[in-house]
Amino acid sequence: MIQTILLKNRPKGKPTLSDFQFVEEKKDLNLQEGEILLETTYISVDPYLRGRMSDAKSYVPPFEVGKPITSGIVAKVIDSQNDKFQQGDYVSGMMDWKTQQISKGEGLLKINKDLAPLSAYLGILGxxxxxxxxxxxxxxxxxxxxxxxxxxxxxxxxxxxxxxxxxxxxxxxxxxxxxxxxxxxxxxxxxxxxxxxxxxxxxxxxxxxxxxxxxxxxxxxxxxxxxxxxxxxxxxxxxxxxxxxxxxxxxxxxxxxxxxxxxxxxxxxxxxxxxxxNYSEKFPEAMKQLSTWLMEGKLTYKETVVEGFENTPQAFLDLFEGKNKGKMIVKV
Amino acid sequence: MIQTILLKNRPKGKPTLSDFQFVEEKKDLNLQEGEILLETTYISVDPYLRGRMSDAKSYVPPFEVGKPITSGIVAKVIDSQNDKFQQGDYVSGMMDWKTQQISKGEGLLKINKDLAPLSAYLGILGxxxxxxxxxxxxxxxxxxxxxxxxxxxxxxxxxxxxxxxxxxxxxxxxxxxxxxxxxxxxxxxxxxxxxxxxxxxxxxxxxxxxxxxxxxxxxxxxxxxxxxxxxxxxxxxxxxxxxxxxxxxxxxxxxxxxxxxxxxxxxxxxxxxxxxxNYSEKFPEAMKQLSTWLMEGKLTYKETVVEGFENTPQAFLDLFEGKNKGKMIVKV
Structure with a gap:
């Protein structure tokens, strides 16, 4: 079963659980040449997503009503028809709020789980x-x-x-x-x-x-x-x-x-x-500096990890109540 | 007779004529070595002077109560004991609201009355x-x-x-x-x-x-x-x-x-x-560009010229009523 979380309606003021909709589908995901099958491991919930739920002119296109929310996600490659990704690889990038999804790998970054815990790639190294x-x-x-x-x-x-x-x-x-x-x-x-x-x-x-x-x-x-x-x-x-x-x-x-x-x-x-x-040309320098400081023990971080895909909307709402310490992450 | 305009009290809200005080003194101004005697020709009144009339922490020291207001002024050198200035020269710079005053010439700029009208040095070339x-x-x-x-x-x-x-x-x-x-x-x-x-x-x-x-x-x-x-x-x-x-x-x-x-x-x-x-290192380039554009006829300017030293405070007050078109200047 593949679960998806859609934007049900544009929130008025503070979002509520009723602004989100869960969908379950039973289907086989068959890969075409160049595609990979991803299983979601961690989902990042962030305050800026609130902006994309409105239809105001914005720097990024607003989410569409009836379509999945997207945010930063860490996922495991569980099948691959793409030479650049092997089964068992972990990737990070902007993906849909789904338990499984197919991707062509564009915009995804392979991440090293020996350098830092996987969730760090949604936070201090993301x-x-x-x-x-x-x-x-x-x-x-x-x-x-x-x-x-x-x-x-x-x-x-x-x-x-x-x-x-x-x-x-x-x-x-x-x-x-x-x-x-x-x-x-x-x-x-x-x-x-x-x-x-x-x-x-x-x-x-x-x-x-x-x-x-x-x-x-x-x-x-x-x-x-x-x-x-x-x-x-x-x-x-x-x-x-x-x-x-x-x-x-x-x-x-x-x-x-x-x-x-x-x-x-x-x-x-x-x-x-x-x-x-705006500063994407600085990302390589920044990643190098941040991972160095992290390994030297000069940087530390806190995470608030919520368990369960189904709790993703609530984790997002909790941001506005200040319930997180450090990065708020959902473990699927 | 030398006339001076002092700040009488710090304005509360919109300034009024009663915030200024006129003083007349009869005295001979005798020059020491290095000094010049200046006769005020034009006085610039500017909105930013309002800020200096308050005692709030500011980027420039506030005016002192009981002391003369200062602003941009064009003056004629009527006597000189300073090799750098000749009788008959015109200068611009920050000076006191006085009909005559003594200066050592520091911070004063000799200006060329053949290049542009004198008042322009308080405006488009100032x-x-x-x-x-x-x-x-x-x-x-x-x-x-x-x-x-x-x-x-x-x-x-x-x-x-x-x-x-x-x-x-x-x-x-x-x-x-x-x-x-x-x-x-x-x-x-x-x-x-x-x-x-x-x-x-x-x-x-x-x-x-x-x-x-x-x-x-x-x-x-x-x-x-x-x-x-x-x-x-x-x-x-x-x-x-x-x-x-x-x-x-x-x-x-x-x-x-x-x-x-x-x-x-x-x-x-x-x-x-x-x-x-903040941009003083750009002034030479800016002056060159502005005077070139002015001589080429690409730049024009308007002045609202008020006659009479005694009308300086009223000219300042009129800025806040939008009575000026272009630069507001007092001709002494």
Whole structure:
């Protein structure tokens, strides 16, 4: 039996389980020349998928209603009519939310399960790590001793950003939403300081205290009031890396915040939105650097692994409740 | 009699005449070795001076209460004990709002009154022209056929930005606040299209119609709702050059706008605030280019000249009512 998860309807505001549909088919998948048969091992669920569920003009085509969701997946080659892939190989790439599927191998990367656990290729050695590395280095242009603030710091991307910041000699402050996550940032990921935005009344003052030399780089995963508070503490020539805006993805009306213009003019500051594929020419360098740091023990990562293909939609919904620590992954 | 204009108190919200104080002194200015005596000819009044009247942390030190305002000035050398300056020379630079003053010549530029009218050195061949040129080329990185939108387009900087845009082969749309200004943008400055934001109900739709290929570059002098409307029409990799925010300079509370984060992420877009001195290494190239274009007749400019030193504060206040067309200058 092959199971598939389709987008049933475009979510209004926060997605719910009823926006997804499960389909079971009994069919034999017969390979043509050049094709491979893949069995899904791990599925990545990510906040950015919410954007593709809307039909708004976007940088990538929106998902189609009635068609499978796609995201980063690690799969095992269980049959092959393609010379480049052998039975038993593992691959990563963008694939459908299916338990089995046929591919011609385009866009798939063969991965080495001896170098790192398979799930790492959806995280620190996948889009997550590349996003953290490329955003911080290409937009942030960090210099040693500068102050880096990371929002969504206990999330998949944020926790890697903070660690790279420390490797590069920055002073790193993380923002997260529970005391447990905040403790994890300093004890497990080596952040210099961490702030719980849910228990902090005045984030502006808390950031001022935590960053006595002001903020040079802000890696922003959340948007909203946390990012507003950062603006009051930026230095001249600050770089704000706008990676995500999870705090507003589910808003049905255009959210308001303070006007950034006076802060940008006064501080000659930069805000740059991005998606990781903008920097694809940097991927080989980034992968080499990330795997080196990982093997040297300079980088660590957390995963929240949910078991069972059928729990994929719920795992996605849990992202918006902050239930993950580090990368959220479904083990099929 | 030497007249001076002091900052009497820091304005709350919109400045008024009572925030300025006139002082008259009868004194002989005796020169020491190395000094020159200057008689003020033209005074530049600019929106950015509002920022320096507040005591907020800023990129330049705020004006001191009880001390003279300073701004761009053209002055005549009427006496000299400095080998580098002769009686009869004209100079431009940052000077006090005084009818006469003594200087050591530091930071002053000798200007050529045969190349362009003296007042041009406060405008198109001064900070105004440099701001337009450096902002558009260094941050905007324009490519021929791209679409450029300019807000505050009939102002000093905006009218130069639009003309440079046309010289560089862009499609240029200007936004201004009266029908007269809008007509001037297309007839005198060669903009492709212009929009009157005061008579346009839905700026988002008006921009969409005016920019059928979307907006690649936005040169922003105003901030506020006009800039919000631009966000809905930006293309992927849009560059938003944040030069000023005249619409909010006088606000006493932090103004709110729509949240820029989702737009920046979705479009991999950039917002960069700046002041012209960030690009001082580009000034020689910029001056050469601007004066060449001016002599070739490719660039033109408008001035609103107010007569009389005593009218300097009112001329400054009139900037916030949009009473100027092009550069606002006081002739002493």
């Amino acid at each position: 889009m997550t790590g590349l996003t953290a590395y490329c955003g911080l280095t290409q937009i942030g242009k960090p210099k040693a001793w500068e102050t880096l603030v990371v929002s969504g710091a206990a999330g998949a991307v944020g926790s890697v950003v903070g660690q790279i910041g420390k490797i590069l000699g920055l002073y790193v402050v993380g923002i997260a939403g529970t005391d447990e996550k905040v403790a994890m940032l300093t004890s497990d990921f080596g952040f210099d300081h961490a702030i719980n935005y849910n228990t902090t009344e005045d984030m502006g003052t808390a950031l001022k205290t935590a960053c006595p030399d002001g903020i040079d780089i802000y890696f922003d995963n959340v948007g909203g009031p946390i990012s507003d508070a950062v603006l009051f503490n930026i230095n001249k020539f600050a770089r704000m890396i706008i990676c995500g805006a999870i705090s507003v993805y589910n808003n049905t009306e255009i959210p308001k915040s303070i006007s950034v213009h006076p802060f940008l003019v006064k501080n000659s500051a930069l805000m740059q939105g991005f998606i990781v594929s | 900070m105004t022209g440099l701001t337009a040129y450096c902002g558009l080329t260094q941050i905007g990185k324009p490519k021929a056929w791209e679409t450029l939108v300019v807000s505050g387009a009939a102002g000093a900087v905006g009218s130069v930005v639009g003309q440079i845009g046309k010289i560089l082969g862009l499609y240029v749309v200007g936004i201004a606040g009266t029908d007269e200004k809008v007509a001037m943008l297309t007839s005198d400055f060669g903009f492709d299209h212009a929009i009157n934001y005061n008579t346009t109900e839905d700026m988002g739709t008006a921009l969409k119609t005016a920019c059928p290929d979307g907006i690649d570059i936005y040169f922003d002098n105003v901030g506020g709702p006009i800039s919000d409307a631009v966000l809905f029409n930006i293309n992927k990799f849009a560059r938003m050059i944040i030069c000023g925010a005249i619409s909010v300079y006088n606000n006493t509370e932090i103004p709110k706008s729509i949240s820029v984060h989702p737009f920046l992420v979705k479009n991999s877009a950039l917002m960069q605030g700046f002041i012209v001195s």
